Amino acid sequence: MNETTITSGRMNLGVDPVLHAWGWEIPLYLFLGGLTAGILFFSAIFYLRGKEDVFRAGIKVAPMWVPPLLAIGLVALMLDLSHKLYFWKLYTTIRWESPMSWGAWTLGIIFPISMAWAATWMKDVFPNWDWKFPIVEKTIELLIKYRRWMAWSLIVLAAILGMYTGILLSAFNARPFWNTSILGPLFLVSGLSTGAAFVMLFSKNEQERKRYSQVDMVLIGVEIFLIIHLFMGFLASTSVHIQAAELFLGGPYTAVFWVFVVGLGLAFPLIVEIMELKGIHIPAKLPAIMVLTGGLILRFIVVDAGQSSRWLYKFME
Amino acid sequence: MKEQKYWSPYVAGVGLGLTLLLAFVLMGRGLGASGAMMRFEVWFMGLFAADHIAANPYFSKYAINPLSNWLVFEVIGVMVGGFISGAMAGRLKFAVGKGPRISNKGRLALAFLGGSIMGFGARLARGCTSGLALTGGATLAVGGWAFMFAVFAGAYATAWFVRRQWI
Numbered sequence: 183m184n185e186t187t188i189t190s191g192r193m194n195l196g197v198d199p200v201l202h203a204w205g206w207e208i209p210l211y212l213f214l215g216g217l218t219a220g221i222l223f224f225s226a227i228f229y230l231r232g233k234e235d236v237f238r239a240g241i242k243v244a245p246m247w248v249p250p251l252l253a254i255g256l257v258a259l260m261l262d263l264s265h266k267l268y269f270w271k272l273y274t275t276i277r278w279e280s281p282m283s284w285g286a287w288t289l290g291i292i293f294p295i296s297m298a299w300a301a302t303w304m305k306d307v308f309p310n311w312d313w314k315f316p317i318v319e320k321t322i323e324l325l326i327k328y329r330r331w332m333a334w335s336l337i338v339l340a341a342i343l344g345m346y347t348g349i350l351l352s353a354f355n356a357r358p359f360w361n362t363s364i365l366g367p368l369f370l371v372s373g374l375s376t377g378a379a380f381v382m383l384f385s386k387n388e389q390e391r392k393r394y395s396q397v398d399m400v401l402i403g404v405e406i407f408l409i410i411h412l413f414m415g416f417l418a419s420t421s422v423h424i425q426a427a428e429l430f431l432g433g434p435y436t437a438v439f440w441v442f443v444v445g446l447g448l449a450f451p452l453i454v455e456i457m458e459l460k461g462i463h464i465p466a467k468l469p470a471i472m473v474l475t476g477g478l479i480l481r482f483i484v485v486d487a488g489q490s491s492r493w494l495y496k497f498m499e
Numbered sequence: 500m501k502e503q504k505y506w507s508p509y510v511a512g513v514g515l516g517l518t519l520l521l522a523f524v525l526m527g528r529g530l531g532a533s534g535a536m537m538r539f540e541v542w543f544m545g546l547f548a549a550d551h552i553a554a555n556p557y558f559s560k561y562a563i564n565p566l567s568n569w570l571v572f573e574v575i576g577v578m579v580g581g582f583i584s585g586a587m588a589g590r591l592k593f594a595v596g597k598g599p600r601i602s603n604k605g606r607l608a609l610a611f612l613g614g615s616i617m618g619f620g621a622r623l624a625r626g627c628t629s630g631l632a633l634t635g636g637a638t639l640a641v642g643g644w645a646f647m648f649a650v651f652a653g654a655y656a657t658a659w660f661v662r663r664q665w666i
Contacts, residue, residue: 441572450579454586462586 201357201489207262209481212347213376214255215289216369216477218248219344220377222296224397226333226340234306239385240394242303247380248296256289281349288346292339295332302326344370351488359426359491362415365484368408372477375401379451379473382466391466395455398473402452409444426491435487443483447476503588519637528569529634533618533627535574541565557622570630598665609664 221244228237260266272286302325304311313319325332348369351360378398385391416427429435451469458464506514519530542565545552552558585591597606621627624646626635632650635643 437567437572441575446575446579453583457583457586463589463591464586465591 201492204262204485204489206482207258209478209485211255211258211262212350212369212481212485213478214251214258215347216344216373216481217376217380217474218252218255218296219340219347219370220374221245221248221380222292222299222336222377223340223344223374224377224381224394225299226336229333230330230337236387237385237390237393238307238387239390240381242307243384244377244381245296245303246300246307249293249300252289252293252296256293281346281353284342285346285350288339288342292336292343295336295339298322298325299329299332299336302329302332341370344373347373351484354488357426357488357491358422359416359429359484360488361423362412364408364412364415368405368412369481371401371405371408372480375405376474376477379470379477382470383474385466392459395458395466395469398469399452399455402448402455402473406444406448406452409448422492426487429487429491434490435483438479439483439487443476443480446472447479448473451476502590505588515633516637519633522573523637526569526573529630529637530573531570531627531630531634532574532577533621534630535568535570536618537561537622538565538568538571600666601664606664609661 221240225241225245228234229241234241260269263269272283273290275283276287277283301322304313304322313322345366348365348367351357352362352365355361375398378394378401381394382391382398385394413427413431416423430439451472454464454469454472458466458469522528522530538561541552541558541561544558545562545565549562552562582591595603595606597603601609617627621630624631626632626643626646628647628650631643632647633643636647637643
């Protein structure tokens, strides 16, 4: 018998020197999770501020996209699991110290609430909509009375969902590039920004587009601030963290990150939105598409770069 | 917003020269355009016919990671800059720039034909007006200057035959 003694997790296949665990599924899920969190967050906030007649796309239409988008994300998450049939075991326990547990429970709660939230707006958006069964009709009429409660819970849950997508990575401290507390707020802000951009894609109301565009500009500003601090934090840390930052400062991820995420996904839409506010004619969909694409590429790059950053050796060219 | 006038070509020319200088200083590389197109084509063809790329002595030089190149990123910047300057001048709309007597379809077909010949010629000459004449010329490379004179000679020699498309 050939016995292999594993004395370190690093001796497992596909862990060292480069982690080969996550492909396209996880970054896609992280993107969709952040996007739906952003849509729900703004839908609930603007509803509570009494804008439901003005901000039609943001409050009523966009949330209807949330259940299908979130479902696609969850399918991607399932595909990534090695033991797909055991996903339900996450729901047999609550572990406060585990971001995975936080995420599973948050998703388990926010998904039905988002469906109910979207259902309460169906008749506003489609006046001829018929729920067919009186019991469904009655239930939704009841839910409409509790919209304020739903909105408040959505705000809290959306913030947790958006934040957890980043914490999920940063809790995995075996990869120096993920080992930073900035990833949580960064993914939350990026998710909110993509959520606002998504609404800008659909909105036909000038006032609504303008407000979402203003919100988006502030979020882009915060995101750039967080990215700068991400790298400042790495560069002020230990040499493995400095090497992780060097993946993006001259290393293999430099061009894609600074061009596609910071340049085309943040700076360019910010400039274009400022120009738009100053009265220059710009197709409103353009900055929205750029922000959404930039957010998707950000997730892919962070997941990919994190897996190739490591403790013992410098990254491979 | 009212459409603004184009810049004076002399001012724009100086601006282009300064851009080229900045590219040398900041990136250590000059400007170019057709190389980016060629790399994009190699990448695109590689998706469907990787064997053909590998077998072709010209393409195979660029087969590994063809899009990871300064020119590709530079051309993305050109598009972004062009978009922003077009928006600032109030010129942001879909239009076909053409002479009064040619149809849109005819203009686009001729532009495609001319562009293809130009692209083919640029690869034969190992560079286009930006990559070879501008960048090469700036380094005082003989090939760059010879190319530039050849471009003007070729243009004067053939413009007469297609001039009716513009007047």
